[in-house]
Amino acid sequence: MDECTIKTPLGIAKITGNANGIISISILNTETITLTTIPESLEDCVLQLNEYFKGERKEFSVKLNAQGTDFQKRVWNKLLTIPYGKTSSYLELSKELGDVKAIRAVANANGKNPLWIIIPCHRVIGSDGSLTGYAGGLHRKKWLLDHESPYKQQSLF
Numbered sequence: 528m529d530e531c532t533i534k535t536p537l538g539i540a541k542i543t544g545n546a547n548g549i550i551s552i553s554i555l556n557t558e559t560i561t562l563t564t565i566p567e568s569l570e571d572c573v574l575q576l577n578e579y580f581k582g583e584r585k586e587f588s589v590k591l592n593a594q595g596t597d598f599q600k601r602v603w604n605k606l607l608t609i610p611y612g613k614t615s616s617y618l619e620l621s622k623e624l625g626d627v628k629a630i631r632a633v634a635n636a637n638g639k640n641p642l643w644i645i646i647p648c649h650r651v652i653g654s655d656g657s658l659t660g661y662a663g664g665l666h667r668k669k670w671l672l673d674h675e676s677p678y679k680q681q682s683l684f
Contacts, residue, residue: 529566533573536580537667540643542569548592551641552576554663572645579644582674585611587645595639602636609650612675616654638662644671 528550530543539555541562549572565573571589578584593603605623609615617637621630640648643663649671653659661668 529568531562531565531569531573532560533565533576534560535576537663537670540576542572542576544569544572544592548590549642549645550592550594552643552645553641554643554667576644580674585675589645591642591645593641593646595636595641598632599636599639602633603640603642603646606637606640606646606648606651609647611647612677614650614652614672616652617659618654620651634660650675 528543528545530541532539532541532555535554537554539557539560541551541553541555542549543551545568549569552572575584575587575589579587593600595603601624602620605620617630617634618627620637621627621633624633637648637651638660640646640662649661649663649668651659652672658665658668658672
């Protein structure tokens, strides 16, 4: 398995994968890049993430190899259908997956998403519009949603 770390506007991200695809992307609680050499199998992912953070990419085309249960994979595939700049709710996802009662299971699968940003779990919010739990921290979720918003907020100060 290949690994590397990259600097992003939200902190250091760790990417793992191999010739079969990207297995995980996670945000680390460190400010130190530990794995600086980018293996060939991860180069395209690093390039696409950098383009995303520069505002030059709205969709990813890297090969994914997320590890999870069949249900988790169904939820993650549904997350991939939420367009850049849009949001969905856990309730909407549950309905789209065919079981409105599965809302907690959907939220749990969302929280176990192994591919930060590429599988856009940050685009899932509460039915009331609130920023609900996010493994990377709500400040990162807010940043990502603002980054993707077609309506850029200008600071008054």
